[in-house]
Amino acid sequence: MNASTKNTHLVVMGVSGTGKTTVAQALAREFNLEFAEGDDLHPQANVDKMSAGIPLNDHDREPWLHTIAQWMTSEAQQGQNTVVSCSALKKQYRDILRSAAGRVVFVHLAGEKEIIAERMKHRQGHFMPVSLLDSQYETLEALTDDELGFVVDIAGTKNQVIADAVTGARTYLTAESGVAS
Numbered sequence: 001m002n003a004s005t006k007n008t009h010l011v012v013m014g015v016s017g018t019g020k021t022t023v024a025q026a027l028a029r030e031f032n033l034e035f036a037e038g039d040d041l042h043p044q045a046n047v048d049k050m051s052a053g054i055p056l057n058d059h060d061r062e063p064w065l066h067t068i069a070q071w072m073t074s075e076a077q078q079g080q081n082t083v084v085s086c087s088a089l090k091k092q093y094r095d096i097l098r099s100a101a102g103r104v105v106f107v108h109l110a111g112e113k114e115i116i117a118e119r120m121k122h123r124q125g126h127f128m129p130v131s132l133l134d135s136q137y138e139t140l141e142a143l144t145d146d147e148l149g150f151v152v153d154i155a156g157t158k159n160q161v162i163a164d165a166v167t168g169a170r171t172y173l174t175a176e177s178g179v180a181s
Helices: 020-031 042-050 058-077 091-097 113-121 130-140 160-171
Strands: 009-014 033-036 082-085 103-110 149-152
Touching: 009 020, 009 058, 009 091, 020 033, 020 082, 020 103, 020 160, 033 058, 042 058, 058 082, 058 091, 091 103, 103 160, 113 130, 149 160
Parallel strands: 009 082, 009 103, 033 082, 103 149
Antiparallel strands: none
């Protein structure tokens, strides 16, 4: 099997504050996947814009999404399966991510805006202000039938959310894709 069909990439997606990084890191540990923090791949101009409370537009996001897809492809070419945290709010953004070599599976962390806003208020060291949460919900498009993936409700405890994500991911990470289950 070549890298384009062998490797699986999990994209832990959702609005800011849903726990994408925490869940992605847990999936990386559970399944021995290469991990990338999507926020670390943003160009500085995007970080500056969000830090100033200005929502990103499609033009801002496109190069960032291509960078993530290129990272996934590079890892697949080395025979690695991956997990990346990335908001991936619109289908057109996910289409860019799906251009990566390999199979791309979306793990959509979803929940009530009030729960997420409360969690964001207590988060330290992150550039995304709570004030941009509304714009993220306005941008968010649900997974469609032609996209591989599943939804995890973030209303439970951190351990419960991680367990649900692991269970869902396990169905996509089979011996055939090169990942131990």
